Amino acid sequence: MNTNTATSLRTLPAWWQAGPFGAVFLLFFLIPLALVLVVSFWHFTEYELIPGFTLDNYLTVFEGCSSLTDQGDFCVTLSTYLSTLKFCFLVWLTTLVLGFAIAYFLAFHVRSPGMQTVLFVLCTVPFWTSNVIRMISWVPLLGRNGLVNQMLMGLGLVDQPVEWLLFSDFSVVLAFVHLYTMFMIVPIFNSMMRIDRSLLEAASDAGASGWQTLWNVVVPLSKTGILIGSIFVITIVMGDFVTIGVMGGQQIASVGKIIQVQTQYLQFPLAAANAVILLAVVLMIIWGLTRLVDIRKEL
Template sequence: MSAPASSVHAPAPMEGGVRPWWQAAPFALVFLLFFVVPLVLIGMVSLWDFNEYELIPAISLRNYLAIFEGCSHLTDNGDLCVTLSTYLSTFKFCLLVWAITLLLGFAVAYFLAFHVRSPGMQTLLFVLCTVPFWTSNVIRMISWVPLLGRNGLVNQTLMGLGLVQEPVDWLLFSDFSVVLAFVHLYTMFMIVPIFNSMMRIDRSLLEAADDCGASGWQTLWNVIVPLSRTGILIGSIFVITIVMGDFVTIGVMGGQQIASVGKIIQVQTSYLQFPLAAANAVILLAVVLMIIWALTRVVDIRKEL
């Protein structure tokens, strides 16, 4: 005989919100061990002193002062100090790559979201966009060398068509090759979030804009772009943060001749100048966080998601 319904009691929830905290505890532990602790260690090491033989765990601002040494005035040649020149170079690549990946990513996402009607075809084309990610970044970068070199396919084609009389030198180991490699590697980080935002747009809004007599460009600018700004912001954060800290791409495609903040940190680490590299890493983190903060002031991502 079954017990009366009144005698059956559901298990009482744990008081004080313990259950949600226990659920979040594993993720919080991972976040603490692999994000917070390394950042604290980097900040701590950045304040240490060092010499040719050892690290000296003594609080000192020597590393930060060394990074900005001479930055209060121009050099004798009228140039900026090394740190500011390096950051300007990094910002230049960041801005160029962001603008190009945004245009390409938006165009590809727009095509997939609004011109490909079949979900199966959308999935197929989307998977094709991810094919380059099946190989290493280094392999994809190196693949440009035989194409862009002095005796590469591009130069041979240009000379064969009579467009140039001698090989073009700026195609490889230059700013152009660095930007090209960045765009090749990171455009997908812009396509995915923009595509996801576009797929969430209510198609009836586009029909309403068309009924009101809006042209295709007006619909694009006044309806699609504003409703895709969350994806644009997320993609921008991905691309900017990756490019700001990248040193492999600039080293390989720049022929080890182009400076960047990430490259300086990598060189300082290779020379065992860990406190100086840590100080540069802290400054770079602060700069990137300021950029992200400025982007989130334009679009409040918490309200959009």
């Protein structure tokens, strides 16, 4: 590219330069999202979709949610969202603790860039196979006749196999943590590598203990990475249905699982309504997180 061409590109208006990226964003994000929103207001039968406008799909989603049941339980939709939020919170908390600890070790205790690269590659090894393979790999370990139960019984710690190791809330959270901790490690590590090491020395010279330095210096300066990692993990877990289906033994409900079942039965408008509600919930969570950290200012 010659000098004149480079100069002409720099003088283009900003919106012209952003045009190609805006077109991709419009084509692959906004238009599909708008189609989902439109379809959520359509009528449908067992055999066809009927374009139109109706709120019946949203009313069906929240059917029975105006009051508690006779047993004091919530309606199906609220119960499902509470279950999904429970998994989301447990996975977020666990991945945050693990991700922060691993990122801290890599950033402040591994001095060699080469060794940091090697350890990062080791962290990405599970991503070399598909999610389904990684989930299925837990079955021989956690199953009724799996390695863990055989070891526990061999040591005399239990008299019979532990049932809750597999096809339970525990196995679902374990699989999520296994799959998505890396999404928390990378942004936190990136934030920690940008911390000026002289600040840590200044805190130590001022008499701060290691924990005080961690809490008052490292954590505040890593909050951007924590926020980005949290957004990654929360958005993925909220919409996931494969992990819950496989590791929950098809016995645990989630919003993503409901949407997947509805699409299987060709109830596309109802699934679209659920997807819109799920998107609204996720956006509210992200909005709440961004109120805690002004990510644009931090970046």
